[in-house]
Amino acid sequence: MGETFPMNGGDGDYSYTKNSQYQKRGSDSVKEMIQQAVSENLDTKISSTVAIADLGCSVGPNTFFTVENLIEAVQKKHPSKTLEFQVFFNDHSGNDFNTLFSSLPPERHYHAAGVPGSFHDRLFPRSSITVAHSSYAIHWLSKQPQGAPNEGRIHCLEAPEAVLRAYSDQYEKDLGDFVSARGEEIVTGGLVLLVFAAAPDGIPHSENINSVLFSYLGHCLMELANEGVVEKKKIDEFNLPLYYPTEGEVRRVIERNGCFSVVKMEMTYPYSEIKVRFKIGPFRAALEGVLIACFGNSVVEKVFSKMQIRSDEIVERLMAVHDFAQLFVVLKRK
Amino acid sequence: MGETFPMNGGDGDYSYTKNSQYQKRGSDSVKEMIQQAVSENLDTKISSTVAIADLGCSVGPNTFFTVENLIEAVQKKHPSKTLEFQVFFNDHSGNDFNTLFSSLPPERHYHAAGVPGSFHDRLFPRSSITVAHSSYAIHWLSKQPQGAPNEGRIHCLEAPEAVLRAYSDQYEKDLGDFVSARGEEIVTGGLVLLVFAAAPDGIPHSENINSVLFSYLGHCLMELANEGVVEKKKIDEFNLPLYYPTEGEVRRVIERNGCFSVVKMEMTYPYSEIKVRFKIGPFRAALEGVLIACFGNSVVEKVFSKMQIRSDEIVERLMAVHDFAQLFVVLKRK
Numbered sequence: 001m002g003e004t005f006p007m008n009g010g011d012g013d014y015s016y017t018k019n020s021q022y023q024k025r026g027s028d029s030v031k032e033m034i035q036q037a038v039s040e041n042l043d044t045k046i047s048s049t050v051a052i053a054d055l056g057c058s059v060g061p062n063t064f065f066t067v068e069n070l071i072e073a074v075q076k077k078h079p080s081k082t083l084e085f086q087v088f089f090n091d092h093s094g095n096d097f098n099t100l101f102s103s104l105p106p107e108r109h110y111h112a113a114g115v116p117g118s119f120h121d122r123l124f125p126r127s128s129i130t131v132a133h134s135s136y137a138i139h140w141l142s143k144q145p146q147g148a149p150n151e152g153r154i155h156c157l158e159a160p161e162a163v164l165r166a167y168s169d170q171y172e173k174d175l176g177d178f179v180s181a182r183g184e185e186i187v188t189g190g191l192v193l194l195v196f197a198a199a200p201d202g203i204p205h206s207e208n209i210n211s212v213l214f215s216y217l218g219h220c221l222m223e224l225a226n227e228g229v230v231e232k233k234k235i236d237e238f239n240l241p242l243y244y245p246t247e248g249e250v251r252r253v254i255e256r257n258g259c260f261s262v263v264k265m266e267m268t269y270p271y272s273e274i275k276v277r278f279k280i281g282p283f284r285a286a287l288e289g290v291l292i293a294c295f296g297n298s299v300v301e302k303v304f305s306k307m308q309i310r311s312d313e314i315v316e317r318l319m320a321v322h323d324f325a326q327l328f329v330v331l332k333r334k
Numbered sequence: 335m336g337e338t339f340p341m342n343g344g345d346g347d348y349s350y351t352k353n354s355q356y357q358k359r360g361s362d363s364v365k366e367m368i369q370q371a372v373s374e375n376l377d378t379k380i381s382s383t384v385a386i387a388d389l390g391c392s393v394g395p396n397t398f399f400t401v402e403n404l405i406e407a408v409q410k411k412h413p414s415k416t417l418e419f420q421v422f423f424n425d426h427s428g429n430d431f432n433t434l435f436s437s438l439p440p441e442r443h444y445h446a447a448g449v450p451g452s453f454h455d456r457l458f459p460r461s462s463i464t465v466a467h468s469s470y471a472i473h474w475l476s477k478q479p480q481g482a483p484n485e486g487r488i489h490c491l492e493a494p495e496a497v498l499r500a501y502s503d504q505y506e507k508d509l510g511d512f513v514s515a516r517g518e519e520i521v522t523g524g525l526v527l528l529v530f531a532a533a534p535d536g537i538p539h540s541e542n543i544n545s546v547l548f549s550y551l552g553h554c555l556m557e558l559a560n561e562g563v564v565e566k567k568k569i570d571e572f573n574l575p576l577y578y579p580t581e582g583e584v585r586r587v588i589e590r591n592g593c594f595s596v597v598k599m600e601m602t603y604p605y606s607e608i609k610v611r612f613k614i615g616p617f618r619a620a621l622e623g624v625l626i627a628c629f630g631n632s633v634v635e636k637v638f639s640k641m642q643i644r645s646d647e648i649v650e651r652l653m654a655v656h657d658f659a660q661l662f663v664v665l666k667r668k
Contacts, residue, residue, distance in 0.1 A: 049459040084459040088447060093435040101427040101450035111458055113422060113447040116435040124445055125383040125418040 029270035030195050030328050031069055034133075037330040038073035041263050042131065043189035046081060050074050050130045052110075053088040053185075055119040056137025059099045063089060063135075064108075070131055070193075071110060085110035090123055092116065118142065120177040124185040132182055135195040138175065141241035145170040152232075154218045155240045157211035163239075164205075171243040175253045179331075183259030186333040192260065198327035199244040200267055209324045210244060212317050213283060220306035221295075230299050238294050240287070250329060260331035269323040278315050280308050363604035364529050364662050365403055368467075371664040372407035375597050376465065377523035380415060384408050384464045386444075387422040387519075389453040390471025393433045397423060397469075398442075404465055404527075405444060419444035424457055426450065452476065454511040458519040466516055469529045472509065475575035479504040486566075488552045489574045491545035497573075498539075505577040509587045513665075517593030520667040526594065532661035533578040534601055543658045544578060546651050547617065554640035555629075564633050572628050574621070584663060594665035603657040612649050614642050 052070050057063035067087050075083060089100060093116035104112055117123050119134065120142045145156070145166035153159050156167040182192050197210070205211055218235070225232040247265055254260055284304050291300045307314070386404050391397035401421050409417060423434060427450035438446055451457050453468065454476045482496035490501040516526050531544070539545055552569070559566040581599055588594055618638050625634045641648070 049462065086459050086462070093438065097431045097435060097448060101431060101448075104427065104450065111449075111456070112451070113449045114431060114435075115445075115447045116438065117446070122445070125420050128383065128420070 028065075029268060029326070030135075033264075033266070033328055034066075034069055034193055035073045035076070037191065037193060037264060038070065038131065039077055041330060041332050042074065042077055042191055043332070044130055044187045045189070046074075046078055046083065046130070048082070049084045049086060051086045051088065051124075051128055053090060053115070053124065053129050053132040055090045055123075055132055055134040056140070057089040057091050057095075057100070058137075059096050060103050063100075064103075064105055066133060066135060067110070068105075068108075070133060074131070086113065087111070088113050088115045088124065088129070090115040090117065090119060092118060120174055120181070122181045122184060126184050127187045129182075129185045129190060130187055131191045131193065132186060133193045136197065138178060138194060139196045139198070139242055139244055141167075141170050141243055142174045142177075143170070144239040144241045146239070149236070150239060151236045152218070152222055154221065154235065154238050155211075155214040155242070157205045157208055157214055167239075167243050168245070168249065170241075171245055171249070172253055175245070175250065176257065179254055179257045179260065182331075183257060183333070188333055190333045191263075192329075192331040192333075194327070194329040194331070196327055197242075197244050198250075198267065198325050199246050200322065200325045201246045201248060203322050203325075207322045208244065209318060209321055210242070212314070212321055214240060216307060216310065216314055216317075217287075217303065220303045220310075221299075223306060224299060224302055229302060230295055234295065241290065244325075245327075247327065250327065254331060259334060261334055262329065263332045264328065264330035266328045268326050268328065270326055271324045278311065278318055280304055280311060283307075362399075363602060363660070364469075367598075367600070367662055368400075368403055368527055369407045369410070371525065371527060371598060372404065372465065373411055375664060375666050376408065376411055376525055377666070378464055378521045379523070380408075380412055380417065380464070382416070383418045383420060385420045385422065385458075385462055387424055387449070387458065387463050387466040389424045389457075389466055389468040390474070391423040391425050391429075391434070392471075393430050394437050397434075398437075398439055400467060400469060401444070402439075402442075404467060408465065420447065421445070422447050422449045422458065422463075424449040424451065424453060426452060454508055454515070456515045456518060460518050461521045463516075463519045463524060464521055465525045465527065466520060467527045470531065472512060472528060473530045473532075473576055473578055475501075475504050475577055476508045476511075477504070478573040478575045480573070483570070484573060485570045486552070486556055488555065488569065488572050489545075489548040489576070491539045491542055491548055501573075501577050502579075502583065504575075505579055505583070506587055509579070509584065510591065513588055513591045513594065516665075517591060517667070522667055524667045525597075526663075526665040526667075528661075528663040528665070530661055531576075531578050532584075532601065532659050533580050534656065534659045535580045535582060537656050541656045542578065543652060543655055544576070546648070546655055548574060550641060550644065550648055550651075551621075551637065554637045554644075555633075557640060558633060558636055563636060564629055568629065575624065578659075579661075581661065584661065588665060593668060595668055596663070597666045598662065598664035600662045602660050602662065604660055605658045612645065612652055614638055614645060617641075 052067060054063045054067055071085050087110045097114045100114060115123050148162040148166040150159050150163045156164045186192060199208055221230065221235050224230045225235055247267060251262060251265065254262055288300055386401060388397045388401055405419050421444045431448045434448060449457050479500040482500040484493050484497045487493050490498045520526060533542055555564065555569050558564045559569055581601065585596060585599065588596055622634060
């Protein structure tokens with residue numbers, strides 16, 4: 001079983017609930033694309049019940065918007081049928097399902113269920129899911145890539161080739177497990193819709209927006225090491241379990257699995273102004289869990305204070321690199 | 335929507351997790367009966383997936399034992415088939431699903447899902463559940479019976495006839511809603527297995543073990559009213575939303591609904607020594623939620639202290655009344 005670092009639960013200042021506006025922006029940008037993908041490609045024997053899964057749903061509210069969009073799309077595709085929808089909200093068992101359940105829209109037109117567990121494993125019975133969706137989740141690795149020394153850095157961007165290889169190997173294994181589990185769970189003609197952060201082909205890693213952010217995070221951690229607040233060894237051994245694949249890497253894994261045809265794969269850049277308006281809050285909400293697990297609360301508090309102080313400098317640096325890239329992928333079960 | 339008073343979450347001294355041994359005893363006592371009921375009566379077209387629901391599951395561990403017993407029973411019934419099991423753990427959305435999910439048996443052989451919501455409403459798609467089970471849950475009413483003055487008392491036992499009628503009306507409506515929702519959700523030939531506290535026919539209410547306990551609870555609250563700790567009006571207006579039906583009442587509601595045949599209805603007395611060994615803890619864990627919602631934390635703390643002081647007296651009084659009665663009901667979807 002991999003390590004699990006859920007988004008921050010509850011509704012505090014750094015909760016995912018209050019800091020998922022970037023992810024919402026990402027979801028919004030594919031709203032129409034999702035409608036179109038369902039309309040053009042969903043091709044299952046629809047009986048009376050449609051099962052929808054949101055994988056890596058976190059605690060809302062984004063997952064609720066996504067699910068309503070999917071339901072609307074399926075209903076438009078089958079206007080003459082009276083359909084019942086069962087929606088499975090999946091995330092790690094450490095996710096705050098209590099918050100998720102208490103914030104379910106009261107007027108929803110679907111039967112809701114929460115499914116705890118890693119989407120790198122099986123979650124549902126064979127051929128039981130009509131449409132699976134996952135937004136801003138599959139760029140998380142199941143564990144920290146190991147085996148390649150990564151001194152003074154916390155990620156593979158700007159790291160030696162061996163570190164990058166450890167990351168891409170882990171990613172291939174994880175995406176392979178994900179696709180293989182979904183291959184068993186999705187009905188013939190059913191769809192898997194994926195939205196995640198990616199790396200545009202042909203752009204050097206150092207020009208990636210995340211490279212900049214993780215570099216700053218790494219530098220701030222190293223400053224704390226120099227101040228004696230945190231052990232340098234801990235930083236050397238730590239690898240942020242996030243990976244941004246290229247289109248080619250994703251396509252290769254899916255084709256090797258063989259269960260799905262790639263109906264669509266589209267790179268977009270939905271955050272053109274994110275760089276000017278960069279805020280620490282959402283960045284912190286997404287990464288805090290994994291950092292606290294390794295370095296503890298007080299170090300994480302200090303590291304984000306340091307980043308906060310440098311935010312003008314960070315914004316300036318971000319302006320010089322390539323826009324944040326998002327990959328939208330539609331897979332159809334053969 | 336009714337009021338919801340989940341069992342105590344977490345794993346503290348008065349948590350349901352640490353105080354559900356009576357309920358476990360009740361479940362254990364029907365373990366064999368459940369195996370037999372499934373073996374003799376389950377009569378569905380079993381495909382590859384079997385869907386099991388535990389309604390009012392609380393936070394475990396009892397629900398896990400129950401579910402494993404059910405799976406074993408279904409597997410024994412179909413020894414030659416390779417079956418996949420999907421288990422839906424249902425309780426109110428205020429239930430501590432985080433604790434439930436984090437305590438799921440790691441070596442389980444089923445796909446787990448949590449379903450938040452009242453079992454008096456629809457929870458699942460039409461004809462999607464093979465076996466539904468509910469243990470020590472359906473004697474909880476969806477709300478406090480209203481409309482009949484019940485001065486100085488907190489329950490219908492030992493109360494005027496009008497109060498008893500308000501309770502039995504509410505119970506009939508609630509059980510009716512429960513059976514009607516399950517009628518839509520259970521597949522033809524599928525089963526509903528119910529275990530709950532009941533009232534033996536022909537025993538006066540004052541001879542019911544719960545009558546004694548609720549009387550003491552009421553007296554202790556009234557003492558606090560006399561001490562000025564709690565408003566008497568609050569006690570007058572409060573009605574514990576628990577009801578113990580007779581076999582006749584249960585049968586009437588099920589027959590009126592018409593979707594199910596009553597395959598079995600058996601009254602047992604599984605707690606012959608509960609009276610000698612009466613402990614405040616489990617009683618408190620089950621009732622605390624609803625009492626705190628009305629009277630607040632500090633009053634509830636005080637009322638259980640008062641009961642604790644009187645526990646010898648309570649045990650003596652319990653010895654003089656009828657044993658605790660449990661009804662086991664097996665319904666088969668026509």
